[in-house]
Amino acid sequence: MMMLFSPPAPIVAQTSEGMGFPVRRLFCIGRNYAAHAREMGSDPTREPPFFFTKWAEAVVPGGGTIAYPPETANYHYEAELVVAIGKGGRDIAPADAASHIYGYAAGLDMTRRDLQFAARDKGRPWDTGKNVEQSAPLGIIHPASATGALVSGRITLTLNGQIRQDGDLSDMIWSVDEVIAYVSRFYRLEPGDLIYTGTPAGVGAVVPGDEIVVTIAGLSPCAVKVGPKADV
Ligand code: MN
Numbered sequence: 001m002m003m004l005f006s007p008p009a010p011i012v013a014q015t016s017e018g019m020g021f022p023v024r025r026l027f028c029i030g031r032n033y034a035a036h037a038r039e040m041g042s043d044p045t046r047e048p049p050f051f052f053t054k055w056a057e058a059v060v061p062g063g064g065t066i067a068y069p070p071e072t073a074n075y076h077y078e079a080e081l082v083v084a085i086g087k088g089g090r091d092i093a094p095a096d097a098a099s100h101i102y103g104y105a106a107g108l109d110m111t112r113r114d115l116q117f118a119a120r121d122k123g124r125p126w127d128t129g130k131n132v133e134q135s136a137p138l139g140i141i142h143p144a145s146a147t148g149a150l151v152s153g154r155i156t157l158t159l160n161g162q163i164r165q166d167g168d169l170s171d172m173i174w175s176v177d178e179v180i181a182y183v184s185r186f187y188r189l190e191p192g193d194l195i196y197t198g199t200p201a202g203v204g205a206v207v208p209g210d211e212i213v214v215t216i217a218g219l220s221p222c223a224v225k226v227g228p229k230a231d232v
Helices: 034-039 094-100 113-122 176-186
Strands: 012-014 020-022 026-029 051-054 059-061 065-068 075-077 079-085 101-108 136-138 154-159 162-168 194-196 211-216 222-229
Touching: 012 059, 051 176, 079 154, 079 176, 079 211, 094 101, 094 176, 101 211, 101 222, 136 194, 136 222, 176 194
Parallel strands: 026 194, 059 136, 065 222
Antiparallel strands: 012 020, 026 051, 079 101, 079 194, 101 136, 154 162, 154 211, 211 222
């Protein structure tokens, strides 16, 4: 059949073995570190986890420049461990979750905090606060076969060379395996899906010209520069 227009090019992340990882969907876990939940004004109990989604188009490779998006005056960084799903499944048991992981990367869940809070306070969807173009920078994906299961390890974010977030993966309220199990109750996970697993305390705003670097022990760093405002 003749196409009315060209389909978009697939979003492809890169692995440490030089392979392309076609990105399908992004699931992002909220408030998964107790200290961050507290700084967001929440009680960090083990309530069931929750998540929101982003389009694959939000992914941009680390190493480049991301736009400062329109309609915000409070664009925040959130350093996150990203889990890359390599094998699909529904209703995955936590004990089986590791077999569905292709690998791990350092990433960012950039957030229009002003819009997220306005939506939260009115009980409205978070889409405009979270599902933002170029808001999910992603470092190189390292296969789990090389790293082993990442259940602990330092995660940091530096802004213009200064440490702003400094946590440990072992501080997650819900483990990677539990998060995979939870998301797979609602959606059949597919190869190419990415799970952004939440951020430690210390989130804050960026301005054009800022340089952000996320490091996670055992993974390549994810570094991006914040470009000029997209609407000027
Ligand atoms: Mn987040």
